[in-house]
Amino acid sequence: MDSASTVGELPRALDAAALTDRLDGRRPAAFLDYDGVLSPIVERPEDAVLSDRMRTVVRELADRCPVCIVTGRDREVVQQLMGMDDLVVAGSHGFDIWDPEKGEVSHTALSDFTGLVGDTTATLRDRVGGIPGVTIEPKRASVAVHYRRAAPEARVEVEQIVRALLAEHPDQLAVVPGKMVYELKPAIDWNKGKAVLHLIDVLGLGSDDVVPLYLGDDITDEDAFRALRGRGIGILVGSPDDPEMTDRTTEAEFVLATVDEVEQFLSNLAR
Structure with missing residues (x-):
């Protein structure tokens, strides 16, 4: 039910x-x-x-x-x-x-994902770091892309960049949905x-x-x-x-x- x-x-x-x-x-x-x-x-x-x-x-x-x-x-x-x-x-x-x-x-369930998270953070800085109103928040086991202060057209661009990055690493990365944020984490069964x-x-x-x-x-x-x-x-x-x-x-x-x-x-x- x-x-x-x-x-x-x-x-x-x-x-x-x-x-x-x-x-x-x-x-x-x-x-x-x-x-x-x-x-x-x-x-x-x-x-x-x-x-x-x-x-x-x-x-x-x-x-x-x-x-x-x-x-x-x-x-x-x-x-x-x-x-x-x-x-x-x-x-x-x-x-x-x-x-x-x-x-x-x-x-x-967890291993050391420092390398994966670090590489993902660097890629996001390169691809979305220059978009006004977008903030990248590195974390120990994930990286968050905040877009609450970004213009509507910029939000669409951020979504496209995040989707492309996930497609490049389908077995390594997953996205955690949130309020005006995309959070990329290791693709393992833990929440x-x-x-x-x-x-x-x-x-x-x-x-x-x-x-x-x-x-x-x-x-x-x-x-x-x-x-x-x-x-x-x-x-x-x-x-x-x-x-x-x-x-x-x-x-x-x-x-x-x-x-x-x-x-x-x-x-x-x-x-």
């Missing part, structure tokens, strides 16, 4: 009795995307600094239950933006997992959903008294929503009024419309 829903069909997580019932008497484990969830989407990725209020709420929640950040950002970058380095972070879409107590968390399931196992969160919660806003978060179906709760962050959400279907079960609602939800969860 198809479990996908449109954003407008989802019940609000802030006042959903069904969500409260599923948490009753059980311990939550929070898996949180960063951009669009803990911090609003901004024109320049480097400006997405965590607010003082949200930082306080996240710390209060971490005092009560496990909190893991699952992001497409490099792990070190998101730690700097958060002003926190004492949480578990799965950076680069789960390619780089780090625990403040255990250090780097290994997983057998945020697999990273979350790996963390549940590594951190000992698989018992029946624990409810994994995943909050995300992007297409890449759908892998995590899907992975937790039947064993956890997926919460999409986004408003039906957002043009980027108009035709969106999701595997999440509940919705929060804004980052402010996320802050309120996490604050309630921390009580």
Whole structure:
């Protein structure tokens, strides 16, 4: 059976009795995307600094239950933006997992893709680096091409260049869809959903008294929503009024419309 829903069909997580019932008497484990969830989407990725209020709420929640950040950002970058380095972070879409107590968390699906990512980054700099409004963001296990500030005709050019590069390396590269960004990564079967399931196992969160919660806003978060179906709760962050959400279907079960609602939800969860 198809479990996908449109954003407008989802019940609000802030006042959903069904969500409260599923948490009753059980311990939550929070898996949180960063951009669009803990911090609003901004024109320049480097400006997405965590607010003082949200930082306080996240710390209060971490005092009560496990909190893991699952992001497409490099792990070190998101730690700097958060002003926190004492949480578990799965950076680069789960390619780089780090625990403040255990250090780097290994997983057998991954190898060293430094050469491939470096070569891809260099090629993109050469082909799109001169296009106004386009920004290239190198990461440990991927490279992102941001085009939010580019003119419409430039966006078409970027898409054509990315498609051509993928066609040149069909068995090596894959694209991760995102909001005004193309992210090229190694073409292996690993994503945020697999990273979350790996963390549940590594951190000992698989018992029946624990409810994994995943909050995300992007297409890449759908892998995590899907992975937790039947064993956890997926919460999409986004408003039906957002043009980027108009035709969106999701595997999440509940919705929060804004980052402010996320802050309120996490604050309630921390009580």
